[in-house]
Amino acid sequence: MTPPSATAATASPAALAGDQHPTERLLQTAKTLFCREGIHATGIDRIIAQSGVARMTLYNRFGSKEGLLYAVLEREGEEWRAWFFAAVDAAGDAPAARLRAVFPVLRSWFEREDYFGCAFINAVAEHDKSETRLRELTLQHKGAVLGYFGGLARAAGMAAAPAEALAHQIGLLMDGAIVAAMVTRQPEMADHAAKAAAAILDAALPA
């Protein structure tokens, strides 16, 4: 997912290989490579070479490439949500204003040159569809986001059931914008989504 440098400061890729903890460098490097080039296409050798960490350190910390992937996703989910919620909340105190800020915030994500789609969606897409673990991790992440949307909707005066329905609709729009922006490389996909969201919100929220 690659949120706008939630870890801040250490932006330079050069600095990345030098001063951080091995675990951190592994997670960071793996996240980047997994997202940009795909998980299966990224070999262990690439990860350890680019992170400047010994092979055994990876296996001691994460057990396997799969374990590393899970750790990357867990971390990425936390960081992304922290960034996203904060950015949306910064749009104002009114819940309705925050709901309307969702897609402008997403656009700022799409505009990053290191935007390569949602790590969770991409991971599910390239694995066996009967794999449950990955889908569970993804559902957990998406569930947290939907919960956040639902909370905003209720805070805006909606009842529980319609608030949940609205959260689902915004969530669908968000997933659509994420994959459309990945494929087209056009951040403006967020604007189309924002217009759609506006129509939905206008119909759902008391004026």
Add this chain to the structure above:
Amino acid sequence: MTPPSATAATASPAALAGDQHPTERLLQTAKTLFCREGIHATGIDRIIAQSGVARMTLYNRFGSKEGLLYAVLEREGEEWRAWFFAAVDAAGDAPAARLRAVFPVLRSWFEREDYFGCAFINAVAEHDKSETRLRELTLQHKGAVLGYFGGLARAAGMAAAPAEALAHQIGLLMDGAIVAAMVTRQPEMADHAAKAAAAILDAALPA
């Protein structure tokens, strides 16, 4: 993408390995395996074993695994669009009625047990994001679908620009539903999308 057996008749997997042209069996088998288990995770050996075709036949016909993938996507796009447009058009003569039929039709796709998401999206997701060929193929496919939506919107009385905007919004909702249904395995995602689309259409179309 796996549309509901556009090639009809030859549904049985057993029949698949027996009576068809080698080229056909390769395309069919590769499509299924690529979608269900991922492209990188599907080896040539699996494809030739399951299709009952000689290894050299694959390389004579398609040149490489990559060539096979492109052929699969091209074919899949054509078949899927043919099925989808026909199914939506069957909902009625009125353009508005057809637009509102989009997500019920998608739901019938999500309900298939061999639904594993959109082959194009999945392919882009698991390859290097600087790969242009795959993204172009995907854009071509999505462009055809957006064009279809835009045509319906104009036929429903909308001007060119707003019709195109509406097409984008429906398209985003569609992509979102496709990935959400892939991750959750819940066809009801289409219902949420349908509600969102209804709000958009109600606001856009003249009553």
Add this chain to the structure above:
DNA sequence: TTTGGTGTAGACAGACCGGTCCATTCGCGC
């Protein structure tokens, strides 16, 4: 009957995969 195109069966090559093992070095608290 011959010939040529198409497909088959499987051995094979070379690269690369994830993962293991081990000897060595580093860094830090004592």
Add this chain to the structure above:
DNA sequence: GCGCGAATGGACCGGTCTGTCTACACCAAA
């Protein structure tokens, strides 16, 4: 300075990957 856990660097393993090559079977047209 000492000792010990953590990290390193690299050799190495078995397996699998894509792609090539050869020898052979079939079948229709000349």
